[in-house]
Amino acid sequence: MINDLPKGFKAGAAAASFRKPGRDDLGLIVSERNCVLAGMFTKNLFKAAPVQICQEILTQYGMARAVLANAGQANACTGEEGLANCRETQRMAAELTGLQPHEILPLSTGVIGPQLKMDLWRSALPALAASLGSRDAEGFTRAFMTTDAFPKFAMHEVGLAGGTVRLTVMAKGAGMICPNMATMLCVALTDAEVERTAWQDMFARGVEKTFNRVSVDGDTSTNDTILGLANGASGVKAAGHADLALLEEALTHILGNVAYMLVKDGEGARKVIHITVTGAATEADARTVARSVGHSQLVKTAIYGGDANWGRIITAVGYSGVQVDPAGVSLKLCGIERFRQGQPVNDHMEDELTEALKADNVPVEICLGDGMGSYTFQASDLGHEYVSLNADYRS
């Protein structure tokens, strides 16, 4: 069942009216057993209160039992009061679930600045605790959606030497997305039994290959958090080299699926731009060029409009800061070569290209002709819906 949680995890949700009444905006996941914890967090200096507390739990305990997620309020830029409020939500949830406060990982998303509405928390938490077991992966994911057009989750089963284990990844988008060592909010669960360092390491590598390579708007949020909880409830141990490789492959695969959904739902995005840079002197150079193209407002609006204005892509390569010889640079848009070794390709492919640009996924291939470094990156286009959503987000 695609919409299921791994063994030993239960989810619940409640409507606390944090943003709008009548929809779930508070979610809870509890594991029946202690979980080995992995986590990656935003590099933004202004880390939201829940980010600071998750980091504390990861460092001090490395284990957890539950995730408490809310939409509508980010609890970021809220100072000491914000931290105290976050701890109070842990305390209240612990009391209702019989856990310790430090076993509960807080996640918040929404408007930056306002303090948590503690009265609404107090009213909603008993219903939340009572709802445990009533929600599936989709139900939990919906509880921390904000501007998301659809819930983002994926599940995968992996056959290890000792039996089958399950992985579920649940995330929210859709704006302020330019993950840097993590993304907005994402929870990955597995019932595999896995040693802590191995779990954190495969997690870090998986995030680097997936969430760290997508962008909606280039804004790295104050709340980016990705948590991995492995509770071992399957009774299947992922220990040997082969098992760990299989688990990592499956984890990376579904993290990739969910990261793609973030870009796909990039606040009104119509298209996903798949940027591949090859022939760079180093991978770091390839990354810089790919991100420069993926963040260009002019590239993003042209793709939105289906306009084959490839000169804007070359322009973004040229101002990326990476030193390349223009005479070595080539470009394919939708598989059609437009620029070869620094010269424009003049042919009669314009109509085919215009047709190809109508697709939902637009490949951009850039070869720098300078070495063996390569990088891939996914970016949203930029259209009217993005402006409408963000010009008046708070109302």
Add this chain to the structure above:
Amino acid sequence: MINDLPKGFKAGAAAASFRKPGRDDLGLIVSERNCVLAGMFTKNLFKAAPVQICQEILTQYGMARAVLANAGQANACTGEEGLANCRETQRMAAELTGLQPHEILPLSTGVIGPQLKMDLWRSALPALAASLGSRDAEGFTRAFMTTDAFPKFAMHEVGLAGGTVRLTVMAKGAGMICPNMATMLCVALTDAEVERTAWQDMFARGVEKTFNRVSVDGDTSTNDTILGLANGASGVKAAGHADLALLEEALTHILGNVAYMLVKDGEGARKVIHITVTGAATEADARTVARSVGHSQLVKTAIYGGDANWGRIITAVGYSGVQVDPAGVSLKLCGIERFRQGQPVNDHMEDELTEALKADNVPVEICLGDGMGSYTFQASDLGHEYVSLNADYRS
């Protein structure tokens, strides 16, 4: 007369149908005397053919007599054929004006990629040469507008020891604007007599304080060029320290006026965001933070919508890459404090702030509490008009 050229310069224009028929898209300025030349050019690696040729003239001759500007075609990413075409336009214009080809500075703006339509050039150049003297500063500026909503030019008179000299600056915007050591196309004329090194130096400093501190969309173009021509036709020499300081002050002042116009007309921009960063460890840090805020899509859309979502500004400070202590950071939006030393300011100023955000100019003051470095930067907001203009620019 505000709309005048300095002494000894004549302007003309013609309609060559490069983009749309029936409007001037080709402009020419000729000086009756040889001009001392200053220039700054895009840092984009893919320098358009006319940029390469202007750089050549500046380096090899340091003098020029004329500027030949066109809209509709950027002659960028056009390879060897593009360079040859550009030289041919110089040659044809030289023949018609009695100048040498290397005395004519080419400037192009428009779509990147296509080759110049040489047949249209051949047809239009005689009319262009014949029109010399028929246009004023506005008339020349209109000849190289693309998506500009209004022509951008300014004039200033300066009283030096030996008499009065005139300065005129003419520029085009409005998209692909994030000048880096220069801006899109800009021509500054003066009839002062000034020594070459002094002219280039005051030019470079003036551009650094003005054009290099504005952004519409963060995209540094392939064609950015700013030229300064001083023909000495006033008979007034700017030589002593006091005269040079006066001339530099006047030049910087009108470059600043025109740079502001670029942001103001930022492809559908409604508002100009004036970002001031103080208290940085260094000026470079202040610059990085100011640019991070000015390039944030989320900040720009919020200002467009008049939404006092100040958390987005703090977020952009936090991901700028500059290491600051969050507990030292303060923010004023429209003069109203929203964040003080890392804590949110909770008061009842929300209504006043919403009212203040309706103004055309929105001040954002950020203090990092970390030193004496400061920087100012102007950025456009981001709205529906930008998307509409850029989603289908070529049609």
